[in-house]
Amino acid sequence: MSYVDEVLEKVRAKNASEPEFLQAVEEVLNSLRPVIDANEEMYRKEALLERLCEPERQFKFRVPWVDDNGQVQVNTGYRVQFNSAIGPYKGGLRLHPSVNTGIIKFLGFEQIFKNSLTGLPIGGGKGGSDFDPKGKSDREVMAFCQSFMTELYRYIGADTDVPAGDIGTGAREIGYLYGQYKRIRGVYEGVLTGKGLSYGGSLARKEATGYGLLYMTKEMLKSNGIDIAGKTACVSGSGNVAIYAIEKAHELGAKVITCSDSTGWVYDPEGIDVALLKEVKEVNRARLTEYAAKRPSAEYHEGRGVWSVKCDIALPCATQNELLIDDAKQLVANGCTAVCEGANMPTTLDATKYLQDNGVYFVPGKAANAGGVATSALEMSQNSERLSWTFEEVDSKLQQIMINIFHNLDEAAKKYGLPGDYVSGANIAGFEKVVDAMLAQGVC
Ligand code: NDP
DSSP, X not given: OOHHHHHHHHHHHHTTTOHHHHHHHHHHHHHTHHHHHHTHHHHHHTTHHHHHTSOSEEEEEEEEEEOTTSOEEEEEEEEEEEEOSSSSEEEEEEEOTTOOHHHHHHHHHHXXXXXXXXXXXXXXXXXXXXXXXXXXXXXXXXXXXHHXXXXXXXXXXXXXXXXXXXXXXXXXXXXXXXXXXXXHHOOOOOOSSSOOGGGTOOTTHHHHHHHHHHHHHHHHHHHTTOOOTTOEEEEEOOSHHHHHHHHHHHHTTOEEEEEEOSSEEEEOTTOOOHHHHHIIIIISOOOXXXXXXXOTTOEEEESSOGGGSOOSEEEEOSXXXXXXXXXXXXXXXXXXXXXXXXXXXXXXXXXXXXXXXXXXXXXXXXXXXXXXXXXXXXXXXXXXXXXXXXXXXXXXXXXXXXXXXXXXXXXXXHHTTOTTOHHHHHHHHHHHHHHHHHHHTOOO
């Protein structure tokens, strides 16, 4: 049995109740076969893959807080510190009822390779809670965040582990978390990223994941002789990543005609009105029905359906496993040219394979959405030097990072005889640096 198969078997046996984590490990290890097979003996002796698939440590903790009726509520908090071979752990905090150990481990595992791809010195981690900020008052969100940080603070720090936002964790939550950290530790340091501009945040961090996704998409299309201007795109989601992906797509001359949330989706043939979408989602924290009510050209549909709309480019920006095999078939039948993932693992394994087999350019999230964490690392740099860079400075570094990531993964795919396989290219390029550092640091 090959070393990859041996390790996959062990990982399946050990993590049977964590399907998302297994999905992420299978995708990564299968696509690394050419590299691992070539070094099989040494990697096996070093138990390199077993170490890579086992978090360095993970925490699970009680988060009690009091709601507006005086009732005590209890949530579960998580932080997985997966791999620190190339830098302090770095990865967001997800607040969503679906959060469990397996989801956090899948996200932390992906983060190792994504962070490595950025070329910046950041290791992989992730955290969160099954708390749902939706429908909660600001006071309730603050009570939760303060309780969450009262436990988390002992595991994090500017040089050890630097959390950030993710689904459900935006500027408001980061502010409350930061305030509590400062209060407990008595230090003013860059322990979180995605902070407000008045207390150490970076310009362009809010826009970075969505903008970065479009810089990557543009570069990938360009290298295949296609101009993004004039193309039609479908986006899913209507949160932080989706909003700024739509904004940048429009700036680059493409037209985005869909977006969605967890209850429904909008088809707007005139192109999504980003200012209105921001008002509905960022200011009013409302549903997409409000967007449709205020926009005569928009149709609102209940449930799923974004991928049934004819487009040149599909940008899934909501959550994991939201683009399924039937969606992939529909996209191909409608002549879609490219799928670039803004969310983490939004495309299932069979859907990814179908898209690739049918000639659709496919860039995985760990490369395409790396602009967020890259800019978080730029926020860390600014905090360390006690300086703030201009929007243009950060944005131009972000652009260059996304262009570099694309060329690195493109080269890695070509080097192993897999031209155009950006999934393998991203995994290989991310893996090589981490492995080099792990081997150099001995058994740890
Ligand atoms: P937000 O919470 O801002 O937005 C998430 C969007 O996806 C919302 O429109 C939400 O709808 C929708 N959504 C969430 N869960 C589900 C679900 N189970 N089914 C259907 N729709 C859902 O999160 P972000 O935009 O920050 O994150 C989106 C994705 O991008 C995630 O996969 C995240 O891990 C990834 N990502 C984010 C980065 C960042 O910088 N923010 C960086 C890199 C990756 P509703 O409001 O109705 O819940």
